[in-house]
Amino acid sequence: MAVPERPVRPSYRERRFDLRATAMFFGLSAVVLIIVGLVARAAVDVVEQRPAWAAVLALVTVATTLAYGRRRRRVSAARLARRTTEALEAATSTALDALEAERPARAPGAAWPEVPPSAVHGAPEPTLVLDHDALSPDEFEQAVADLCVRDGCSQVEVVGGAGDLGADVVALTPDGRRLVVQCKRYGDDNKVGSQELQRFGGTCFTVHEADVAVVVTTSDFTAPAVEYAEQCGIVCVDRAGLHAWRDGLAAGPWTVATGGGCGGR
Structure with missing residues (x-):
């Protein structure tokens, strides 16, 4: 009489708890959260002071999201920090360009006009x-x-x-x-x-x-x-x-x- 064999369940090896990897994961997560918070705070300030720059920040955010979605492989912490830095640099450069455009134009090498003394100390003395x-x-x-x-x-x-x-x-x-x-x-x-x-x-x-x-x-x-x-x-x-x-x-x-x-x- 043949005895049927019981199916052998595959044995799974339990992963060994790695304290170093866990600590690095939480550390990187904290860094990412801090960067995201700073970016969000900067975006709110920019929107309040210069509504036109909100569109620039939105475009940068969308571009970063699309690039992240296309690449499904795990992104290292260094690469994520680099991308965030590049996005912030682009937004800062745009803000500086806008501020420079708002400054009054002057001839190269010319000094900015000074306030005449009469505007500070009153009417000028009569010219004799x-x-x-x-x-x-x-x-x-x-x-x-x-x-x-x-x-x-x-x-x-x-x-x-x-x-x-x-x-x-x-x-x-x-x-x-x-x-x-x-x-x-x-x-x-x-x-x-x-x-x-x-x-x-x-x-x-x-x-x-x-x-x-x-x-x-x-x-x-x-x-x-x-x-x-x-x-x-x-x-x-x-x-x-x-x-x-x-x-x-x-x-x-x-x-x-x-x-x-x-x-x-």
């Missing part, structure tokens, strides 16, 4: 003109006003024009007196006469309420004009006196004592 003969009457009035500002006057205004009644520049002297100036932009052969001084003398004190009345000219004064100015207390500043005032060799005409003075005081 050296050649008053080259100015128009209106420009000469402004030049005299600039001299007043330079020497400490406040509330300086150029008021010359039609109906000014002889006042071209008004201001407050450093000690608080009201200053009224008439400007005469004349040539060397055209002196300021007594009639002009009389017209100014009739309005500077009564109409403009001047504490100090001054007539400034690029020419000179006639003898009768000088005599009238001394009588009514008008300060006369002739060409020589104007140059001394301009060059800082003489104080402002409002420092002249009451009673007036001519010929550069």
Whole structure:
């Protein structure tokens, strides 16, 4: 009588537990998770600041996924880290290119424009003109006003024009007196006469309420004009006196004592 043989079950060899391999697996997994987290965080920041770059990151992610799907063999940790690094470098390069494109263009070798000092410290100081003969009457009035500002006057205004009644520049002297100036932009052969001084003398004190009345000219004064100015207390500043005032060799005409003075005081 034949006894049937029992089928022999194949014996499986139990795999030996490898602590080193297990530790390496978990270590590589942690590295991958950290890299994925950093990439995700960078992607969120980029989307918030530059929505246009989100498309670039999306394309990089899709390309990486497709390349991973095509290759089914096991990818080593070094290869995975290399691919991630390449993707980050590509995204960073694109971001830097976009930032460079947004910067204002400048000529090669040119320096970036600096902020003018007047924008930081206030309005620039008035520019004092050296050649008053080259100015128009209106420009000469402004030049005299600039001299007043330079020497400490406040509330300086150029008021010359039609109906000014002889006042071209008004201001407050450093000690608080009201200053009224008439400007005469004349040539060397055209002196300021007594009639002009009389017209100014009739309005500077009564109409403009001047504490100090001054007539400034690029020419000179006639003898009768000088005599009238001394009588009514008008300060006369002739060409020589104007140059001394301009060059800082003489104080402002409002420092002249009451009673007036001519010929550069």
